[in-house]
Amino acid sequence: MAQTPQQRRANEKYAKQEAAKRGKPATIVKQKQKPKTPISTGWIVLLAFIVCGGVLFELLRVVPEIWSVVASSFGRWLG
Template identity: 55%
Template structure:
């Protein structure tokens, strides 16, 4: 059975992670995992939320200035 492109990418990612672990103790591996906290919200959603909030605020200010 041939690998799909998605399986191939997953296997390459797993291989790179395993090679990065070679020769390191468990403490070093765990410390590295704790050092990089991940945001619960993706940057795309943050940009979209900022656009909605600040875009609405911007249009509200423009409408109050020009269309009293």
């Protein structure tokens, strides 16, 4: 049995009232969620220090040796 125009208006009115009771539709309320990383920032910093810290300490050890070689060769070249 098909709806009569009177029933259709009554159904639309009821749907509007129910929507007003519930608040805004989920499509409007839905917000973007920030993706959560599987590990915390502290662990990432620690891992970066472990990986890059060795390189940093090695450069601090090697740079004075390289500097002394460059300075001595430059001194020989000038003098």
